[in-house]
Amino acid sequence: MNAIATFFNDFGHQMLISTQEHVILTVVAMLIATATAVPLGIILSRCRFKMVVSAVLGAVNIVQPIPSLALVAFTLALFIWLNNIIVAVHLPVIGMLPGLVALVAYALLPILRNTYTGVKQVDPTVIEVATGMGMTKRQILFSVELPLALPFIMAGIRIATVWTIGVATLVSLVGAGGLGDLVFKGLSNYRIALIFAGAAPAAALALLCDWVLGIVEKWLSPSGVQEPQSGGV
Numbered sequence: 001m002n003a004i005a006t007f008f009n010d011f012g013h014q015m016l017i018s019t020q021e022h023v024i025l026t027v028v029a030m031l032i033a034t035a036t037a038v039p040l041g042i043i044l045s046r047c048r049f050k051m052v053v054s055a056v057l058g059a060v061n062i063v064q065p066i067p068s069l070a071l072v073a074f075t076l077a078l079f080i081w082l083n084n085i086i087v088a089v090h091l092p093v094i095g096m097l098p099g100l101v102a103l104v105a106y107a108l109l110p111i112l113r114n115t116y117t118g119v120k121q122v123d124p125t126v127i128e129v130a131t132g133m134g135m136t137k138r139q140i141l142f143s144v145e146l147p148l149a150l151p152f153i154m155a156g157i158r159i160a161t162v163w164t165i166g167v168a169t170l171v172s173l174v175g176a177g178g179l180g181d182l183v184f185k186g187l188s189n190y191r192i193a194l195i196f197a198g199a200a201p202a203a204a205l206a207l208l209c210d211w212v213l214g215i216v217e218k219w220l221s222p223s224g225v226q227e228p229q230s231g232g233v
Contacts, residue, residue, distance in 0.1 A: 007193060011182070011193065011194065011197040014197065015179075015182070015197050015198075015201055018177070018178060018179045018182055019179060019201050019205070021178045021179075022165070022168055022169075022178040022202065022205065023205070025096070025099060025164075025168045025176060026103075026164050026165050026205075029100050029104050029107055029168075030157070030160065030161055030164060032104050033103075033104045033107035033108050033111055033160060034111055034157060036104070036108065037107075037108050037112040037115060038153065040056070040112055041111070041112045041113070041115025041116040041118075041119065042119060042141070044056060044112075044116050045115075045116050045119035045120050053116070056112075057112070057113065057116070060109045060113075063108070064106075064109055068166070068167045069170055069173075071106065071167075072099070072167075072170050072171055072173060072174060075098045075101050075105075076093055076098055079092070079093045079097075079098050079101075094174055095174070096175075096176045096177070098171075098176070099168075099172075099174055099177075100171075102167065102171055103167055103168060103171065106160075106163055106167050107160040107161075107163060107164045108160075109160075110156040110157075110160040110163070111153070111156040111157055111160050113156065114152045114155055114156025114159075115152070115153050115156065118150070118152030118153050119145050119149045121148075121152070122144070122145050122148050126144060127140060127144065147221075150217075150220055151217060151221045154213065154216065154217035154220065155217070158210055158214065158217070161206075161209050161210070162206045162210055165202060165205055165209065166202070168180070168202075169198070169199075179199070179202045179205075181198065182195070182197045182198030183195055184198075186198065
């Protein structure tokens, strides 16, 4: 008990501040990614040109094979390059903005792919029945298709959230803050306690968010809709 009390006495304040920064990074990145990917997924599900759909999904998919650390470095290099070629642009190369760009890029694919898959998997017969009842396309989308696609969409959001929390530990390298600050300080000084002070809250945060989003998914899903096992990714 004394060891635990000493640990929180030494690192509790830093853990609290870093966790708050980590939560802010994750929430902002997920809001931007969700607000972008869900409408885009719906638009792609309506698109008749398969080449366009493949091109968009392929472009977003390019980010996933890139290692997280390399993606953060690429984002930093992109900001420096834009500042050099565009005189009127002065993007901050250190801080929250480059970190958020990297996090949003990583979070887009699961949400976009699952939204597209969820809407496309709706039984055409159900849509025909809704059309026969006199429902407009807008009403069918919001009253039929999206409720049926919701388990897939929420599965994508859950996956993206866990990924974002993990990648957010790396964006501290570009001055974005978060629990990665504690991890890298511990690594540089070979202090196991400091590494644990950063890694443990990040892991707990990922587990907590996955659990909470799982409850929200079950609460929002219509009765009789089976939860996807693979998340459509």
